[in-house]
Amino acid sequence: MSVIDLRSDTVTVPTPSMREAMANAGVGDDVYGEDPTIIELQNLAASMAGMEAALYVPTGTQSNLLALFAHCERGEEYIVGQHAHTYRYEGGGASILGSVQAQPIELEDDGTLSLAKVESYIKPDDPHFVKTKLLCLENTQAGKALPLDYLAQAREFVDKHKLGLHLDGARVFNAVVKQQTTLKDITQHFDSVSICLSKGLAAPVGSVLCGSQELINKAHRWRKVLGGGMRQAGVIAAAGIVALNEMVERLADDHDHAQMLAQGIKDITGLSVDLDAVQTNMVFVDFEQSKRENILSQFAEQNIKIGFLGEQMRLVLHKDVASEDIERVIQCFKGLKL
Ligand SMILES: Cc1ncc(COP(=O)(O)O)c(C=O)c1O
Secondary structure, three states: OOOEEOOOHHHOOOOHHHHHHHHHOOOOOHHHOOOHHHHHHHHHHHHHHOOOEEEEEOOHHHHHHHHHHHHOOOOEEEEEEOOOHHHHOOOOHHHHHHOOEEEEEOOOOOOOOOHHHHHHHOOOOOOOOOEEEEEEEEOOEOOEOOOHHHHHHHHHHHHHHOOEEEEEEOOHHHHHHHOOOOHHHHHOOOOEEEEEOOOOOOOOOOEEEEEOHHHHHHHHHHHHHOOOOOOOOHHHHHHHHHHHHHOOOOHHHHHHHHHHHHHHHOOOOOOEEOHHHOOOOEEEEEOOHHHHHHHHHHHHHOOEEOEEEOOEEEEEOOOOOOHHHHHHHHHHHHOOOO
16 A cells, blocks of 8 residues: 655655756856756756745745845844744744744634734834844745735735735745746745745755845855855756746646645544645645544555644645555545544
């Protein structure tokens, strides 16, 4: 019985076309700015995002961190969602490495941050307080695509308060596909955006940070400081180019699969699925916490790997989960001895 891995879309393996591109990639020393494949990837990402420049980096965590340091100096702060990746799941890098403080705020049900709440947390210009410099959003947030009109409001808001606006767009292409829009329609509202190539887009490694030339110059400096200056990394960047050119539209399949899965398990007694939250490639399931180990072991017996985000079961659909697999997962849910 094959393994079905629903823990994350980070488990996706590169496609044959990626492997071919990697084998044939032209390379150079990227610390000298001489890797043609990285230059091509950066130009492609910047043009898709409608921004001046882009920087290829090893991980989404580093990409977000570089953005935070490009926007905020020591003794400054960013406002961010309490459950946002840039606050909760990146090891506290901003404070540990850059003396940049986070001001976390509870997220709203739709994945946005209430701008009224954000306003109430902006610090006055007074030596008692750290200086608020940046608002950081995440899209998709737990699988939810942030409404486009909200993004426009957020832009107006940061302009009014003279803040920067960063997007952790690890899965921004899932929002693009869900909203049947373009990347630019989303990124036009931001000063910087971090895009992961290694999640649903299935590249083995890497993220791109996009922004103005000035912002990318600062990020480039920090990338070196953090040990992210790679050499002939065109070998991996080549898969990133394939990811951007060939892997975006197919995310719609993952979204369909998420719907199939959610519909197939929504009526099972003992579980609760929030159907409104199933917007892209994630399904969250609530159940009684004392049953967690028992559920995990029943899935493991069926060769199905599942993960948790906090207390909720998180099922992530991606290119290496096929329609037939969804049926097998639904049957496993139906057979659970709760
Ligand atoms: C929303 C979000 N942002 C950023 C990241 C960080 O990416 P990486 O694992 O490449 O550091 C992740 C990783 O899962 C993520 O889910």
